[in-house]
Amino acid sequence: MSNNPVLPLLEPEVSPCCPPLTERPLTAEEAERTAAMFKALGDPVRLRLFSAVASHEGGEACVCDISDVGVSQPTVSHHLKKLREAGLLSSERRGTWVYYRVEPSVLAAMGHVLGRYAD
Numbered sequence: 679m680s681n682n683p684v685l686p687l688l689e690p691e692v693s694p695c696c697p698p699l700t701e702r703p704l705t706a707e708e709a710e711r712t713a714a715m716f717k718a719l720g721d722p723v724r725l726r727l728f729s730a731v732a733s734h735e736g737g738e739a740c741v742c743d744i745s746d747v748g749v750s751q752p753t754v755s756h757h758l759k760k761l762r763e764a765g766l767l768s769s770e771r772r773g774t775w776v777y778y779r780v781e782p783s784v785l786a787a788m789g790h791v792l793g794r795y796a797d
Contacts, residue, residue, distance in 0.1 A: 697791075698790060714763075714764050714765075715765065715766060715788070717764070723748070723749055724760060728761055728780070730744040731778045732785065737780065738778060738779040739777065740775045741755075741758070742775055758778065768781055
């Protein structure tokens with residue numbers, strides 16, 4: 679039996695939910711949330727990590743499967759933390775590994791924010 683505690687899933691700090699940009703001007707709060715989401719994806723390493731998780735079979739990926747993005751492991755951990763803080767990923771520790779998932783509504787919300795231009 680492992681002595682490692684099972685950590686609960688953390689709720690993302692930012693929920694990506696805003697109207698399409700073409701519908702009406704964003705409120706200040708909506709703009710903050712949307713900017714945080716896109717800012718997190720504005721880094722090439724984070725975008726690669728997000729893409730690796732989103733496209734991984736089963737919709738989740740172990741950190742051991744996505745860490746080959748050309749930077750050190752501590753840097754990968756930093757970028758994954760930023761993606762979690764932006765509400766783009768959730769994580770769960772299983773034994774010694776952490777598994778990441780794209781939040782179910784994230785891709786739809788990102789497309790929704792872009793509105794009719796997402797098609």
